[in-house]
Amino acid sequence: MKIKKNNENKYHQWLSTLEPLYGEREARSMWRWYQEAGRPEKKFADDLAKLANHYPIQYLTGYSYFYGDKYLVNEDTLIPRPETEELVYQVLEDHPNDQASLQVVDLGTGTGCIPITLKKHRPAWQVMGIDLYEPTLEIAHTNSALHNVSIQWEIQDILTLDVRLLHNVDLLISNPPYISPHEKQYLGGNVLKYEPHRALFTTDDQGLEFYKAIASFGDKLKSGSEIYLEIHEHNGPEIVRLFEDVKVFRAPRVFQDMQGKNRIVHIIRE
Numbered sequence: 001m002k003i004k005k006n007n008e009n010k011y012h013q014w015l016s017t018l019e020p021l022y023g024e025r026e027a028r029s030m031w032r033w034y035q036e037a038g039r040p041e042k043k044f045a046d047d048l049a050k051l052a053n054h055y056p057i058q059y060l061t062g063y064s065y066f067y068g069d070k071y072l073v074n075e076d077t078l079i080p081r082p083e084t085e086e087l088v089y090q091v092l093e094d095h096p097n098d099q100a101s102l103q104v105v106d107l108g109t110g111t112g113c114i115p116i117t118l119k120k121h122r123p124a125w126q127v128m129g130i131d132l133y134e135p136t137l138e139i140a141h142t143n144s145a146l147h148n149v150s151i152q153w154e155i156q157d158i159l160t161l162d163v164r165l166l167h168n169v170d171l172l173i174s175n176p177p178y179i180s181p182h183e184k185q186y187l188g189g190n191v192l193k194y195e196p197h198r199a200l201f202t203t204d205d206q207g208l209e210f211y212k213a214i215a216s217f218g219d220k221l222k223s224g225s226e227i228y229l230e231i232h233e234h235n236g237p238e239i240v241r242l243f244e245d246v247k248v249f250r251a252p253r254v255f256q257d258m259q260g261k262n263r264i265v266h267i268i269r270e
C-alpha cells in the first residue's frame with residue numbers, strides 16, 4: 001500500500017514535469033516505458049530531470065524497439081526509426097522466398113537492427129553488418145547475441161570500402177548518414193544534443209556523400225544484385241540521378257513512406 005502511494009506521488013510528479021513538454025499522451029506512454037524498464041528508485045529524480053532536458057527515454061533505459069523486437073541502444077547508436085522498419089519491410093516483401101540463400105550487406109548498421117531483423121525473418125540468408133565505429137558494432141554484436149542470430153560484423157569505412165566485400169553480394173542495404181550540416185537548425189534538441197552526430201550528418205552540403213560512394217561501387221556488384229537505400233525525403237531525384245549517371249543500373253524506383261514522403265530507393269544492377 002505504501003509503495004502504491006509512493007508510486008502515485010511519482011506519477012503526479014512525472015506528469016506535472018513532462019506533460020507540458022511532451023503532451024499528455026507521450027508523457028503517459030513514457031511512464032509505462034519507464035515502469036517496464038524497472039529503474040532503481042533512487043534514480044527517479046535524476047531520470048526525471050534528464051527527461052525534462054529531452055534526454056531520450058531509450059538511452060535512459062538502454063533499449064528501444066524495432067520491428068516489434070527489443071534492441072539495446074546507447075549514445076554510440078542511433079535510436080532506430082519507424083521509417084527504417086519500412087525499408088526492411090520492403091526488402092522482405094520483395095524477397096519472400098525464405099529458402100533462397102542470399103548474401104546481404106548492411107552499410108552503416110548502428111544497433112544492427114536491419115541485418116538482425118532480416119536474418120530473423122530469412123534465416124537462410126548470409127548477412128553482414130558494417131559500421132566504422134567499434135563501440136557501435138559492439139552494441140550490434142550484443143544485439144545479435146540477444147536475438148540468437150549469427151551475423152558477420154565488420155569495421156569498414158563506407159567511403160573507402162574494401163570492394164572485395166561486395167563480390168558476391170545479392171542485396172546491399174543502407175540507411176547512411178544523410179543530413180547535411182546546414183540542416184542542423186531544423187533538428188529537434190533531443191536528436192541534436194544526444195544522438196551520435198556521426199550517424200546523422202554528412203560532411204558535404206547536399207547530404208549525398210554516402211550515396212555517391214555507394215553508386216561508385218556499382219560496377220563491383222554482380223549482375224542482378226539489388227540496392228535498397230533509405231533517403232532524405234528531399235533527395236529522391238538527386239539520388240536517382242546519381243545512380244542513373246553510373247550507367248550500370250536499371251532505372252531506380254522510389255518508394256514513399258506512409259506519410260507519402262520519398263523514403264526508399266531501390267536500384268538493380270544490370
Ligand SMILES: C[S@@+](CC[C@H](N)C(=O)[O-])C[C@H]1O[C@@H](n2cnc3c(N)ncnc32)[C@H](O)[C@@H]1O
Pocket residue numbers: 077078079080081084107108109110111112113114130131132133136156157158159175176177178198199200
Ligand atoms: C543513420 S545511422 C543508421 C543506423 C542503423 N542502420 C539504423 O537504421 O538505425 C548511420 C550509421 O552509419 C555509421 N557510419 C557513419 N559514417 C560511417 C562511415 N564512414 N563508414 C561506415 N559507417 C559509418 C554510423 O556509425 C551509424 O551507425
